[in-house]
Amino acid sequence: MSSPERSAPETRADDVLEIEDAILDLDREKRCGFSEVIYGQSKTAEAILKIALAQCQYGIDVFATRVDAQKAQFVLPEIKRVCADAYYNAVARTLRAPCGSVSTRENRGKIAILTAGTSDLPVAEEARETALWTGADAILIQDVGVAGPQRLRAKLPLIEDADVVVVVAGMEGALPSVVGGYVSAPIIAVPTSVGYGASFQGLAALLGMLNSCASNVTVVNIDAGFKAGYVAGLIAKRVRDAVARAKEL
Amino acid sequence: MSSPERSAPETRADDVLEIEDAILDLDREKRCGFSEVIYGQSKTAEAILKIALAQCQYGIDVFATRVDAQKAQFVLPEIKRVCADAYYNAVARTLRAPCGSVSTRENRGKIAILTAGTSDLPVAEEARETALWTGADAILIQDVGVAGPQRLRAKLPLIEDADVVVVVAGMEGALPSVVGGYVSAPIIAVPTSVGYGASFQGLAALLGMLNSCASNVTVVNIDAGFKAGYVAGLIAKRVRDAVARAKEL
Amino acid sequence: MSSPERSAPETRADDVLEIEDAILDLDREKRCGFSEVIYGQSKTAEAILKIALAQCQYGIDVFATRVDAQKAQFVLPEIKRVCADAYYNAVARTLRAPCGSVSTRENRGKIAILTAGTSDLPVAEEARETALWTGADAILIQDVGVAGPQRLRAKLPLIEDADVVVVVAGMEGALPSVVGGYVSAPIIAVPTSVGYGASFQGLAALLGMLNSCASNVTVVNIDAGFKAGYVAGLIAKRVRDAVARAKEL
């Protein structure tokens, strides 16, 4: 929105722009806190590119999730032409093009993202990329599953420092409960489909997290790294906005 | 435990005090942000009373959930002897005795609690009582289910004003998604067991909320009004603590 | 079966014709309102072609669903020889050859087909093609999911005009409830397998729709675009037949 020479496309009523098949929600940042994210799973590389370019044109910070390597190979070079800092995170399967004025989003709000095991990394990385895109600080603490309790305790100082904690775990999904016993920040638990047999593709972890005896745990969908990072970012934003308002007074 | 002078009881290593069968976690407020809550479901009236009195003695703000009317009838009069402001919310089935120094918790952080239908009220009331106990402002907005869209829209100004929104809904559990399309605050969705047939005691609402297409929705267990109110309170506390620190500087 | 003179084939008792493995139900239109549809999923391209040609021969309007591109490539050119207007809808995966006297079916009954997201399009297209085949008018309104409420409201005039509304949605399947709050037409909800994790291949959307708090919502199987289009077409046909009878009087 900040680039004046991008005023070409006509705006429609209530700021919704239809790009052939997709509809661009230009007003979303004002309404929802952050601009629209491209869910790449069900879109062709061409569609992703088209939306991303349109967002760039309007000064929106582009962020796409569930973009497989093949699509990224097609989209990234094209995006880089208009946004040199664009990059693809192959583990997270996210693509980001910081076309927007990110400078106003730096260094405020701290999010700790934990994984129980190395297999949970892709989901955690998606959460981390999303959290970074929301403007928050995000650190990743890996492999602190409950079977090795000393590992978690060694990292506690880092975790206690966070405004929000995202805990990513598969199998029995016990880590959020354990972390919840140590820290007072809100915890967003992300069950993953890591496991086999009676894990039922993440169902065991999901049920475990929903039944957590720790009071500070809320849950998102299985493998929903994006949503965890998004809500964590929202909370961090709440904190920094409130502080900003307080300082203005 | 019956000693009237509050400072009497010896403290044990790591501040855990065993009261016959139950263990009192005195250090919890420091570690977890809030003091311990009494889960009344599986406790006798006598056990609830004993813990409550011990908490009062240590200046802890007593809060008990899932206390049925019969237990309350036994416990409340006794608690009122040491804490005149104690009260029982029969809809929420909560009992509260503000023995602690509640003055430091007032007027900071705003939580909106919505219900889809009137049957969701007990869960919403539990969330509201919990949120109040955490020191936050909490307003209740009833009966704004998706089948009457104009009702929700009429209340939007109240909702948009909140730091966190708790949405309580049974049946198909669609309300959090719809609210998520309107507001930018984090939403904590509480599925309820309201419904019949294929609602499977709240499973349908739970699955619906976990799959919400709105990015700002996290979920707690079915009928878990307490947890929703608790996490909402935590987020509100984060905001006010950050503001307090900012103002100190 | 290839005989050019249409009246040739002998008719069997109760108008059932066995074509090698398949049985052709010639009397179905009279009994069921519409002629028989070819379910392509479990049939070879050869079998589809054979039935389609036989139907053409009897003046039946051919309609085949779940026909993948490879089968279509084999069948379509052959069908076009006897029915030049035959076409394949690659998104809907349907093949249609309007051999029948479609002229008597035009312009009566209006069906609105909505999708929550772009991934729901194939199911919606199947519904639309089916509805058209039943002789109804059918319009497609895309991407009006609940996370962007202003999108749906912008399209309401189009939707309110319909005799029946088909709502296609995956994930939490909340859209039918929301639409049900706005319009008075019967709504046929189609859950789709769009989603991941706790969507359980459409189960979450299915349960959500079955528990819809809107009174005007009935549900069909997951991804059952055909059935939704078919029932919508039946209702539209009821209306136009009643009107026709009324006008005759």
Next chain:
Amino acid sequence: MSSPERSAPETRADDVLEIEDAILDLDREKRCGFSEVIYGQSKTAEAILKIALAQCQYGIDVFATRVDAQKAQFVLPEIKRVCADAYYNAVARTLRAPCGSVSTRENRGKIAILTAGTSDLPVAEEARETALWTGADAILIQDVGVAGPQRLRAKLPLIEDADVVVVVAGMEGALPSVVGGYVSAPIIAVPTSVGYGASFQGLAALLGMLNSCASNVTVVNIDAGFKAGYVAGLIAKRVRDAVARAKEL
């Protein structure tokens, strides 16, 4: 609310009236085709009565479902004071007070309601009462389950005559498929919780109906007699409204 002069109560913006805890949706008939129905399950007898009296006052045809005998015993005599024709159907557990101008709703649209077995009767009666309330003709055909095929065939003439068919069945829920093979009207299938063991409180019947090989079957929630009657009534209303408009021309 008890004021005798009907025009008294102030109307609020968008015609929503809050009666203490409940909100009365006065505009619903215009928006949704029919006025609001009182879902008695989660309401006290006092609440049901209050809403019913208010509806009567506004000339709304009162209809309440899931009203148990005890509540009815309290509510009915009071309602009868203002609406002498009010009655309670103990099998359907519905209460109706035809305060509205029902004369405009008569004799249009025919709905056949079938049950597989006698245990399905309460659900079928709820559907029938609802259908009658919508202004349609509704006949009940009992005990035509698939294990006695000659029973169904004997009733076919009655069924074929209907604009919509509601089929109520528990256990394996096969009846809608079988009826669907005989008639061309849209069928609304209602699974019931009748059965035991692997019927899983109606799940078997529900799944059976969703997977019906008959193309004209849509499904509502388990035991959802009300919803089936409501949608059947909507379709019948569509037909009669269209005919009325056709005749006006």
Next chain:
Amino acid sequence: MSSPERSAPETRADDVLEIEDAILDLDREKRCGFSEVIYGQSKTAEAILKIALAQCQYGIDVFATRVDAQKAQFVLPEIKRVCADAYYNAVARTLRAPCGSVSTRENRGKIAILTAGTSDLPVAEEARETALWTGADAILIQDVGVAGPQRLRAKLPLIEDADVVVVVAGMEGALPSVVGGYVSAPIIAVPTSVGYGASFQGLAALLGMLNSCASNVTVVNIDAGFKAGYVAGLIAKRVRDAVARAKEL
């Protein structure tokens, strides 16, 4: 009996012969009514061949199920060397080598095998091959699903004549109930994984059949054509053995 020197292999205690990894149960026919069947799914082509050749050597009528085309291509030519009548049914995926003295098994007991749709054929063919192997007569009646009631009625004379009826159906699995309403023979219902969405790979059909309101229906596992054919064969054998004994007297 192509191997004349039957006594060559050493016999072990209780007539169990270990062929490297597999164990050959030579006494099974006496104990269980029929000789052992080779379950090909989890065996290599080499293992199938080895067991089959050993069975041939002992005069056992070889029957192998779940043998894919590739394995059959390897095994069949080798088996044909010792049993010229060996054959592979590609639809049923069964391989049979009638090495045993089949003459004593002919023409006794009649089994009717029905399918609801053409997609159920592989399972029905497996049942038919199994029934034939048990020495019973078996006829296949295809495509008599409940959506076309006249098709089933046309075939009733054939079905009523059977000693046992095997009914193979996917989707809602309603056919066994309907057939059960017409015939008095025991019915063995075989749910198939045919269907999509809420069929959940045959679960809907399975539950439907278990809840059948027809009293003469028992059920086997999803897609278990073999087991249905086997039990049907056992019942037919019971009948013919009893008759034989009666005639001897």
Next chain:
Amino acid sequence: MSSPERSAPETRADDVLEIEDAILDLDREKRCGFSEVIYGQSKTAEAILKIALAQCQYGIDVFATRVDAQKAQFVLPEIKRVCADAYYNAVARTLRAPCGSVSTRENRGKIAILTAGTSDLPVAEEARETALWTGADAILIQDVGVAGPQRLRAKLPLIEDADVVVVVAGMEGALPSVVGGYVSAPIIAVPTSVGYGASFQGLAALLGMLNSCASNVTVVNIDAGFKAGYVAGLIAKRVRDAVARAKEL
């Protein structure tokens, strides 16, 4: 209906007689092998009595299942007036009045009914009463669950002698598989809801039986003692009818 002379009542087309709410299927014995059974669960004592008396009047052997003690106390004395041999089996919860010509049903076909544990007895007794009503011999062998293998082996001679074996078991439902390894008769497995926790009201036993590695096992619904006894009786009847025909020749 009250007419004392048995031949009085007018017969209707296709021999279906409507007794107020219920319909009497007089032709059922010819069509289905056995006369109609009264399912008592969902009927009032009055309704059971009315049907029973009507059946007696027509010379039908009355058999009612799921009749609780209270209903029996009402019905039995009345039935005894017209059929002195009527009796109630309180464990099986069945009521029988052998009004029919049972003499033609004696001593033919042998059914063994096994239970895994004493808690399975009510279901087994229902099966036994049903089998007796079908005219078969039926013996009950209790408490031979797999945890005490010597118990089963001690009873094998009795079991091997049977034409059909009904195996009733809860918990893991392993008994049918084990029995299936010993005998060659068809086995009808009846899962019971006996158990707790992960037995899920009989689901574990049901799944176990459906997956039985023994080829001669078919399954009926959870707690479906009646259906097991009925099908066992049908098979026994097949055998005796065939023998009778053979002897006639």
Next chain:
Amino acid sequence: MSSPERSAPETRADDVLEIEDAILDLDREKRCGFSEVIYGQSKTAEAILKIALAQCQYGIDVFATRVDAQKAQFVLPEIKRVCADAYYNAVARTLRAPCGSVSTRENRGKIAILTAGTSDLPVAEEARETALWTGADAILIQDVGVAGPQRLRAKLPLIEDADVVVVVAGMEGALPSVVGGYVSAPIIAVPTSVGYGASFQGLAALLGMLNSCASNVTVVNIDAGFKAGYVAGLIAKRVRDAVARAKEL
């Protein structure tokens, strides 16, 4: 077996004694390590008493589980006449009469039984009573759920000392995983039905425990305190028997 003056009852082949309905397995201790346990759930007080008295007569250490208070009130006084040390544990709902020569079972093998919360106590007590009956030492460590991590760590010395650890937990069932990270003994995890909503009566805890990332965890049925105590006792017995044999050498 050891008391010579109790030779009155006749012994049957293979030491199985039928007491009216129940069968007494006298040889079980030799075969299974421990004598037979009376499962009281499905037995009348009379049946429990009869078996218990018979066991006493044969010098068997009587142990009955799932005996509710009412049954105990009937059985206990009678048992005390022949075994003065008999007692009833009302929390565990177990009844024990140490008629056998318990002296040979003392002080060998140590079992630690942990609970996550106070609601898990009945199941833990059942495990403890069972373990004691097997002759092992058993200590109970309560209320060490994961939400209070310091509680568990304080008890670790007691736990590390055990030969086997039984961990009883409801809700998310995370405790066994956490304990598994601290100790090297085999852990027997017992999910309980404690919890609500998505705990689904213990399913969440069960799945969590089955998916435990700790390698030393095996699982028993929901609420199966008896089985956990039994297997723990078996392992302890293995150890003491091996030591006894080693010392003999």
Next chain:
Amino acid sequence: MSSPERSAPETRADDVLEIEDAILDLDREKRCGFSEVIYGQSKTAEAILKIALAQCQYGIDVFATRVDAQKAQFVLPEIKRVCADAYYNAVARTLRAPCGSVSTRENRGKIAILTAGTSDLPVAEEARETALWTGADAILIQDVGVAGPQRLRAKLPLIEDADVVVVVAGMEGALPSVVGGYVSAPIIAVPTSVGYGASFQGLAALLGMLNSCASNVTVVNIDAGFKAGYVAGLIAKRVRDAVARAKEL
């Protein structure tokens, strides 16, 4: 111990060594009884190799599970350079390099591993390799499923001799119950995903085993051969350690 300079790598606090992404838990053997196992499923061949080499360097007996053939082909030759006895078990998909001082683990504790059918072999082999790695004796007894009861009885002497019995079974999972009826050792039941249809990928077997009526059965996850072998090894170790201590006295 092929790496002579053991002290080279720097040790970190609490003996946890981070190797790039993975963390090496050097202290685990002391804490957990056995050293760390490499779970190969989610690791690249390179990662497996790196950890294995590091373990070798520290004298840890390397054991990796879920290593597919392709990864093994890469890893094994490299490991063999430092540990000549390293080998890959292609059926178990395990890789072992006995770098540690295995001499102290020989000949103590006997584990019997049973399979119901040949398809269960991979899981059983994983259990066997794991048990061997723990230092126990382990014998494999194949193909003793319940459908062939004489097979199991023939092997009983071998089984009765074991300290722990691991029973691996798919389909209905009945074998552990049956074995539990014969032997007094603790039984660890491993459900496998062998089966089809209503086996639901091992769920039927899992539920069956959890509900086992045999008191000595505990259960692990579906296909969890490793965990079964591990716990069996732990129990065997308990026995031999106790004996060793007893002998020292």
